Amino acid sequence: KETGKARCVVYSPRQEGSAPEHDISLEAAMFQAVREGEFLLYYQPIVDAHTREILGFETLMRWKHPTLGMVPPVRFIPIAETNGLINLLGAWALKAACVQLKQFEEVAKRSLYISVNISPRQFRNDKFLDVLDDAIAYSGLDGAQLVLEITEGTLMIDPVHAEAILSKMTERKARIAIDDFGTGYSSLAYLKRFPISVLKIDRTFIRDLPASQKDGAICNAVLDLAKHLDLSVVAEGVETEEQLHYLEQRGCQRIQGYLTGKPMPANVAMAALKESTYA
Numbered sequence: 041k042e043t044g045k046a047r048c049v050v051y052s053p054r055q056e057g058s059a060p061e062h063d064i065s066l067e068a069a070m071f072q073a074v075r076e077g078e079f080l081l082y083y084q085p086i087v088d089a090h091t092r093e094i095l096g097f098e099t100l101m102r103w104k105h106p107t108l109g110m111v112p113p114v115r116f117i118p119i120a121e122t123n124g125l126i127n128l129l130g131a132w133a134l135k136a137a138c139v140q141l142k143q144f145e146e147v148a149k150r151s152l153y154i155s156v157n158i159s160p161r162q163f164r165n166d167k168f169l170d171v172l173d174d175a176i177a178y179s180g181l182d183g184a185q186l187v188l189e190i191t192e193g194t195l196m197i198d199p200v201h202a203e204a205i206l207s208k209m210t211e212r213k214a215r216i217a218i219d220d221f222g223t224g225y226s227s228l229a230y231l232k233r234f235p236i237s238v239l240k241i242d243r244t245f246i247r248d249l250p251a252s253q254k255d256g257a258i259c260n261a262v263l264d265l266a267k268h269l270d271l272s273v274v275a276e277g278v279e280t281e282e283q284l285h286y287l288e289q290r291g292c293q294r295i296q297g298y299l300t301g302k303p304m305p306a307n308v309a310m311a312a313l314k315e316s317t318y319a
């Protein structure tokens with residue numbers, strides 16, 4: 041119901057308050073899934089709000105289990121975060137996404153960027169910078185084409201460590217996006233302290249636009265803040281023309297959501313790029 045619209049959403053009966061034994065079997069299945077190569081990457085377009093041209097993609101992980109079907113990331117990412125498997129999965133995703141971007145660019149015949157989610161545990165892992173360097177070197181990508189999405193929470197666990205890692209990331213020209221911006225409970229002071237380039241407005245602030253005055257005020261404030269801090273903004277979860285129009289009118293330059301493209305397999309993304317190239 042939360043998502044609104046007549047959309048078919050499949051919930052596992054024990055998604056909420058799931059029994060521990062259920063999680064354990066899912067966890068066991070995850071190790072098997074890694075061996076069997078059941079994890080894949082989907083790509084969701086991030087588009088120019090005005091022209092709707094694809095500027096880049098966010099990489100979203102999927103788990104295609106032979107009998108359970110598609111297991112949503114909200115179910116398996118927290119488990120991977122707890123048992124550490126996220127380091128392995130995240131390293132694979134980062135490298136594969138960088139390689140995929142090269143292929144996207146060949147099809148599009150222009151420069152694009154790739155945005156990759158980095159979990160708190162991954163961010164704090166000793167090997168993370170090596171993983172990043174490996175992904176950049178192996179793919180031949182320019183670091184500037186890479187955006188790493190982290191949450192406010194990830195920065196706040198250990199701000200001193202975060203500062204060191206972020207400066208190393210910017211040395212590699214990778215940009216930092218704050219994911220789910222506005223949903224954490226940290227002060228805005230971190231925007232001053234850390235080298236951040238992108239704010240991603242959480243979709244909970246977009247969902248009830250344009251009707252909700254409060255959400256409108258929040259979006260306006262974020263856009264204004266970003267403008268003055270010279271940050272770019274991506275509005276997440278844009279599902280309607282009205283939402284896009286509202287945001288565009290207020291200076292939001294980048295949009296991501298079902299309206300302009302759902303997360304899709306790489307071959308579908310390539311077809312979309314081809315179409316936009318010859319249009």
Ligand code: C2E
Pocket residue numbers: 043084099100101102112113114117130133157158159219220243276277278279296297298299303
């Ligand atoms: P997120 O990073 O905030 O990703 C955006 C989520 O919103 C995605 O859900 C995407 O499919 C969904 N979404 C995009 N547009 C719309 C829209 O218009 N309407 C609605 N209702 N939803 C939309 P998804 O793919 O299920 O991923 C959920 C979360 O799982 C992500 O939230 C992220 O926190 C995590 N996740 C996914 N892939 C990865 C990954 O490779 N690594 C890590 N660490 N986390 C990941």
Ligand code: CA
Pocket residue numbers: 098157189219
């Ligand atoms: Ca994200």
Ligand code: CA
Pocket residue numbers: 219220240242276
């Ligand atoms: Ca997000």
Ligand code: CA
Pocket residue numbers: 220
């Ligand atoms: Ca989220």
